[in-house]
Amino acid sequence: MTRLHGSRRSASGTSGIARGSVRRWTLLLVFACVIGLMHHPVRAQALAVRPPEQTRYVQRLDAKLPLSSTFIDDNGKPAHLGAYFGDRPVVLVLGYFHCPNLCSTLMDGVLQSLAAVGLPPHAYRVLGVSIDPSETPRLAASKKASYAPLLGNTGAELTLLTGTKPDIDALARSVGFEYVYDRQLQQYMHPAGFIVATQDGRISHYFMGVRFDPRDLRLALIDASSGHIGSPVDQLLLLCSHYDPVTGRYSAQIIAGVRAACLMVLAALLVLLWRATKRSAT
Known part of the structure; x- marks a missing residue:
């Protein structure tokens, strides 16, 4: 018992x-x-700049860039636009180098976001193209030097290009970049944002504003590379996320x-x- x-x-x-x-x-x-x-996932692309009238990005997803157009790089060497494509996606930023405010802020935002995407710098290329045909390769080199601290954080390959008005206009039309020159202010009025292009020169993603979500940018680069970069987890996120071309962001349906x-x-x-x-x- x-x-x-x-x-x-x-x-x-x-x-x-x-x-x-x-x-x-x-x-x-x-x-x-x-x-x-x-x-709730943090969204860093909260700051959007409303473009002036007569300036905007008209989104032309999957449109082909004019790869035969000729530009001059920041070392003074001429090259076809297509020379910067072929092996990796390209982050393309249009603006001008003596812009008093917006363009530098935009490029800072792009480089800061790229520093946080967690991809190796050789996985993409960054191109900045001046919309002002009067700007010179020397000015481009000086502007590139000013980005040295940010480039040190990303290790990204940045090339700044200048060109003639016909080539600039051809590129601007292909990406839907509408801008005007204000003679009174002696400034170019243009939208704020950039595009991600595939390695064969097709427009893949638009990003608007001057501050961007690194997660969205990472997924855009992986998507533009057709999955050749990134990890299996990134591929899962792409499958479970929906890209909204209006906002340039991925909604995490997962x-x-x-x-x-x-x-x-x-x-x-x-x-x-x-x-x-x-x-x-x-």
């Missing part, structure tokens, strides 16, 4: 330990699910699935806990 009583006590103690373990794991999983349900899964797991755990409590009571 003593052994039986001790056995019952032992079984009761084991059952109590099991119930306590279930409760602890349930609380931990509930806490994890609550965190998952409350989590978050809705994760939240639904969390709710299902939470409901199942509550049922198990209720059953375990009911059995112990009887």
